[in-house]
Amino acid sequence: MCDVMVRFIPRSLLHSLAVAGVVGLCLTGLLPAPLNAARGGTSPGGGKTEVLPVQKAAPAVVIIDGAGNEAELRRQLRSKNGVAELGASTPKMLFSQAPTGSFGFILPRLLGMALVTQSPDLAVDRTAPVGNAYEIHKLADGSGMLVGFMEKETLTQVAPSQRPKTVRIALHSNPSEKAPHIVAVPLVKLAADRMPSRLDPKNPDGTVVFEMDLQGTSTHASTQGGQ
Template sequence: MSFRSTLHIDHRFLTHTLLSLLLLSLLPASLHAARGANSGKMEVLPSQKAAPAAVFLDAQGTEADLRRQLRLKTGVTELSADLAQTRFSVAPVSTFGFAPQQGLGLALVSQSPDMLLERTAPAPNAYEIHKLADGSALVVGFVSADLKPQLTPQLRPKNIRLALYSNPSEKAPHIVAVPLSKLAVDQMPHRLDPKNPNSPVVLEMDLQSSSNRQSPHGGQ
């Protein structure tokens, strides 16, 4: 066999070997791509954070004591001294303030819940507002005892008609905190004694089973 023939055969053998190695190097990637295509995996978008459940405090005591117990349960503290007034969206998380009944009513009716909060209650019938650690809002008030079974389940099967009083009474002795994002109202709160500006206030509303608006988190 001539030298030229031997060189031609070696060249063909080398070419064949290189092509085989190239195909082998591509094979794992192809198998991996096929395996991924057949796995049926889908990108899962992060779920929307659920609104907090209502907090019903089954306890007895003075109004000040009940409020103190509820604040411990929801994990909030008083706004700092340098925040005499602030909007909910910029208030620090895990704090509480007070909203005048007219301010809360306007925020709920207009579905623009970024209300003005005050460090101390501007009136005896102001509503207490809790800004939780996740930035969501709870409205504090007092309800009748028969509402407890409907308020305590985290997942309610239907909407609840609710009368939320600013202060306790024989008719509404139990303190509760309800998620603002689940409240729907069609009227402003009204005083029980129209002639007394400091009279306890009642706000009639629907507590819905799901959120109807975004709470203005703005946590700090």
């Protein structure tokens, strides 16, 4: 039956139909992938499809108003950031491997080396190895926040959610009369050109101050991975 129909169809029409079929197949290859594949759906073989990385905006600086007992200030900031202590089974790990919603501590020397050399990761401890260790928060979205204490004058410069310019900050490891206010600043926006230094060189466990740049929200520089 098909052979009979083909005999009565002009050759020019058959040629046109064949060309249309080839063009249709080519256009099919240009169509966008299914939406579930772009979002990381499941492949026919049962595995996960590749998901393109999403660039997140850096979190805003977090400040606890007022001054007071160091332990209480840290508790309030942890509560505000929604983080809890690392599990007892993980006394030490890389920040990139730490679970989200957790906090740990890092030695001032290691923190300085990581930020000065633009290291892609940080080694954190479950508990503070020294009294002047810096606290690190890993938020629910994986963003890193460095905790420290600032003087009141600097707070007004870092508090706005939109900072058009880079701000030079001095982040203290512990509170003092000069720097009584606890803050958490986004790691991805920090850049350092020098190592932290002790306020009292003769006291190895005394407060450490780390001078560095807190980049403006309009910049796109990144200093720390795992986010």
